[in-house]
Amino acid sequence: MDPIELFKALSNESRLQILQWLKEPEKHFVPHEGVDMRTIGVCVSQVTDKLNMTQSTASQYLSILQRAGLIRTERIGKYTYYKRDEEKISELAAYLNQQL
Amino acid sequence: MDPIELFKALSNESRLQILQWLKEPEKHFVPHEGVDMRTIGVCVSQVTDKLNMTQSTASQYLSILQRAGLIRTERIGKYTYYKRDEEKISELAAYLNQQL
DNA sequence: TTGACATATCGGAAAATGTAGATATAATGG
């Protein structure tokens, strides 16, 4: 676990927002292709629509969150779905409690 | 509590380091004027010596940590002592657990 | 195969951050 990379990923309003939206995806995203957002995740277009930013930026931000380990990715057909990695997020909380 | 400001403060190696040093100051700093580092804190010069950076940078980093609320300051004579604000740090951990 | 759509990546302009040196301010001892 690289805490600096994690803190950097989290120190941006939009990325923090995305992570929070993903906590309760059905509250924040419009449904998509009948997939269960809770178990599969949401795709880049859904995030792009919510953020007020370009597809390029949304994709990059999701990448950054993923490289930091905060979200996981799954490609299904032409869509890429992203969802939280709760285990990694808990590890970060544990780090905060113990190391920091 | 401004989580973005907090994450920004933490997303720098040196500042994270300082915060960790301050967790057990007597392990990391050379004693100074007979003050109890645990209760009073450590002064800018002590931090400057540990960091391999200038006094200017040390002072600025301490400022950033303080503005974020992670450390508290106390001026005694010509020295300014800094120590962790454990309450604020716990709040951040709680935020991680609940909001993130 | 080709066209259309979803996503990723590249290159860049603008803004923010990192870090230093120079200087200002505060406090002390003489």
Add this chain to the structure above:
DNA sequence: CCATTATATCTACATTTTCCGATATGTCAA
């Protein structure tokens, strides 16, 4: 008051981050 020491602040420049438009890549459906 003055010289000295500790800290804070200002200015500047290099590096990193933000966010975009353009373009490449992947995938499906006809």
